[in-house]
Amino acid sequence: MGCAPVSVRIAGGVFRGRVLTGPPRTGSRRGALPSGELARPTAVRLRKSLFTVLADELPGVRVLDLCAGVGTLGFEAISRGARECLFVERSPRLGRLIEANAERLGVTSFELRVGDALRELQRLRDAAQVFEVAFLDPPWEAWDSEAGLQLLREAISVAPLVMAEHRSSWTPPPNLVFDSGSESGSASRRFCGRRVRTTKAGDSAFSLYRRDEESGAACTLS
Numbered sequence: 001m002g003c004a005p006v007s008v009r010i011a012g013g014v015f016r017g018r019v020l021t022g023p024p025r026t027g028s029r030r031g032a033l034p035s036g037e038l039a040r041p042t043a044v045r046l047r048k049s050l051f052t053v054l055a056d057e058l059p060g061v062r063v064l065d066l067c068a069g070v071g072t073l074g075f076e077a078i079s080r081g082a083r084e085c086l087f088v089e090r091s092p093r094l095g096r097l098i099e100a101n102a103e104r105l106g107v108t109s110f111e112l113r114v115g116d117a118l119r120e121l122q123r124l125r126d127a128a129q130v131f132e133v134a135f136l137d138p139p140w141e142a143w144d145s146e147a148g149l150q151l152l153r154e155a156i157s158v159a160p161l162v163m164a165e166h167r168s169s170w171t172p173p174p175n176l177v178f179d180s181g182s183e184s185g186s187a188s189r190r191f192c193g194r195r196v197r198t199t200k201a202g203d204s205a206f207s208l209y210r211r212d213e214e215s216g217a218a219c220t221l222s
Helices: 044-053 072-079 092-105 117-126 140-144 146-158
Strands: 007-009 019-021 062-066 084-089 110-114 133-136 161-167 175-179 190-201 204-213
Touching: 019 092, 044 072, 044 190, 044 204, 062 072, 062 117, 062 146, 072 084, 072 092, 072 133, 084 092, 084 117, 092 110, 117 146, 133 146, 140 146, 140 161, 146 161, 146 175, 146 190, 146 204
Parallel strands: 062 084, 062 133, 084 110, 133 161
Antiparallel strands: 007 019, 161 204, 175 190, 190 204
């Protein structure tokens, strides 16, 4: 018999105290779970700090929850006033948990895309999809490679405010520059993401990036 899933409690807003079905535990008597089905919900202490900072940013906006796991950040955002959320999660199993949690809460203002976060970001950008806030919480080892920074650049291209969650020991770059025309062949638009805040809680941290559109080189590469 497998282990019970982790439970996650919403920390604030209209769904405060409601419990989400969290990710499967790391293993069971049947053995370890595949890495693609593992998730690490944002710790309550860090989540409370994040949403205190975002209190004035969320009412009425459209948010993007990338590497969503079971949807903890997206549902917390909806609880605190976000109009709707697009969840992107590569694991079909975790995607089913997002749908189950939405049903449990009675949330209908969401969309789920099961697929690779980078590919979905590129599709969203090419389709001129607009979000006001994006949450990005990839496996932490992604931040040790170019892959994590590329995800962050792409997220900045579709949302003017991006939250990146990472290990507290990782040093986030102060600036990130992305030229949209270099990837898609569309008219070139230069985006600069400036780190405006980093908050740590134990082993976890989040960094907030705000986007400026730059025509020159005022924002230097990290």
